[in-house]
Amino acid sequence: MTPRNRTGAAAGGLAAALISLALLAGGCTEATGGVRGTPGTAGLRDPYFPKLGNGGYDVRHYALTLAYDPGSGRLDGTAEITARATQDLSAFNLDLAGLTVDRASVDGAPAAVNRAGNELTLRPREEIREGAEFRTVVRYAGVPEAITDADGSEEGWLRTADGAVAVGQPAGSMTWFPGNHHPSDKAAYELTLTVPAGLEAISNGVRTSRRTTADGRVTSVWQAPEPMASYLATVAIGRYETEETGGKGNASTTTAPVLTAAERSVADASAALRGEIPEILARQTRRFGPYPFSTAGAIVTADGTLGYALETQTRPVFPAASFDRTTLVHELAHQWFGNSVSPATWRDLWLNEGFATYAEWLYTEEFEHVPARTHFERAFAQDANWAFSPADPPSAENLFDPPVYQRGAMVLHKLRETVGDATFDRILRGWPAKYRHANASTADFTAYAESVAGRDLDALWDVWLYGDGRPESP
Structure with missing residues (x-):
């Protein structure tokens, strides 16, 4: 997602109590008197949305x-x-x-x-x-x-x-x-x-x-x-106009067929950039590994409905005003980081947004000759990125704030500088491969990065991922 616009006793007594609890919970008893099924939990106790999801x-x-x-x-x-x-x-x-x-x-x-x-x-x-x-x-x-x-x-x-x-x-x-x-x-x-x-x-x-x-x-x-x-x-x-194209790339970088849809009022203006999706995906496939889904695309809506773009699986949604190349690169990168590898809880959202933001930096580094280090230094200088650590937003209201995106990407760049480009590239491709179509946490990522790097990286995580304040220098 792109950052959002703000405009939401006794033994007998104990046995009787247990039987009463079982009946209240909807449990059944067998002829032996043993309690059988119980209700699944209402809510999964997510750190930010404790009532969301269900157990059982x-x-x-x-x-x-x-x-x-x-x-x-x-x-x-x-x-x-x-x-x-x-x-x-x-x-x-x-x-x-x-x-x-x-x-x-x-x-x-x-x-x-x-x-x-x-x-x-x-x-x-x-x-x-x-x-x-x-x-x-x-x-x-x-x-x-x-x-x-x-x-x-x-x-x-x-x-x-x-x-x-x-x-x-x-x-x-x-x-x-x-x-x-x-x-x-x-x-x-x-x-x-x-x-x-x-x-x-x-x-x-x-x-x-x-x-x-x-x-x-x-x-x-x-x-x-x-x-x-x-x-x-x-x-x-x-009233959408749709266009379908085949995947693009060589034998090692072929992407899935692409279907895009745009509301008629914005179809012409968005056509050229929609046409670039196969090539962008081919480039990302070379960097991140095989594309994880059987199809790809985009949906472009007229302005006035959405205040943000969202990485909806295989077909991200964009308001026309947000349908630019940088945002497109971001949302397509989410197909690997966030969609295929999904967060274990909403506290792990920085893994989605940090990687997608860093994908923007990698794109401009490769095709616009702007080093990722330049983006890193700009982000380092912005006070808003130091409001909290990306791994621990203070509330649900802060989940889509700058530290989750920009400081999340800064963590990845410091990881790259610490372990070197070759090892970082192995992490960049290996992470979505290891957790393809699964869920992963921040702890999973730090352990994986250390396993690939072959060394302890606590000093990096303590400052850049979990630290409260801005370091003296980038």
Whole structure:
């Protein structure tokens, strides 16, 4: 993402107490009296968003069927969620904001549904055993409302004059589908989108079909087979012009097919830069290793809807005013750093933004003859970059502040100067290879860098990654 614009007793008594707790929790007892399943936790205790995500299961696949009426703003949805239980489950939660649930089922049987704020609790007819795969279907509808974040920016389902744009960092995806909305639970996706005739519906991944329905509407199906954190899912509905091109590069740098979409009012102005995406990806592939997804592209919207660009998986979203080469390089680099290697918690966001910012510095170093050291010195001189350490923002409001981006990139440049270019290049390619389509933490990164460098780097981390103040010299 680019930085956001600010405008959100006795033994008997103990046994009885345990039985009561089990009943309250929805646990079942066998003939032997042993307690079986318990509810999955509501929230994963993330350092900045403790209620986001849910415990007790791991989602494998989302199949989302959505129909949208731009006139009324109504969204009708069916979410089919395939997951694996990580404990014996008597009940489990999904994150969903605002929309009304009509009914739900688990493995084909109706499930009881309770709602408390953004927490949707489902109690299946029969408990789910640890390790079992189960299928949940939730039917829901309503007019989605955007979320205003702590920093004043808006995310979620953002309504436009003739459609909508859905973006979800960090929590906005729960405004348009129920799920386990924490980046640690990644899954594959299929999105089936139905919209009025004359409109396009763009999403992540590969479009596998587009057809006109009996009532004259248009249905598109998008497949995103690689694991994706829910905040990277996107939908763009409106009058878009699309363009498809093949991958570009030699046998060692070939990138995936590219599909771009731009609202008609900005299609001509954005066409030339959209056409550069295959070549930019080919250059990044040479630097970062194989491109991690089966398709690539971009979505360019008219100004007035988004105040920032976002690295939505395979197809980043840009407001027209932010669609420049530097921002494009940044968001495409996220496909490796942030999308394929995703943060373990939101505290690890600097790994996304520091790498994507450093990708900008590398690009200008190679193609504009501006050394990365020059960017480093400029960032060093800016007081805003020293407000806090990139590995420990003081609050959710500060997650997208300059230290996460600029000082995060400074950490990487100091690492490069410390270990040398050859070792740094091995880290740059090896890190997204080691954690391809997985999650990783700051501790994972520092340990990996030290393993490649073959030495302790605590002195570097203590000053540049965790230090409170600006060093005397860069």
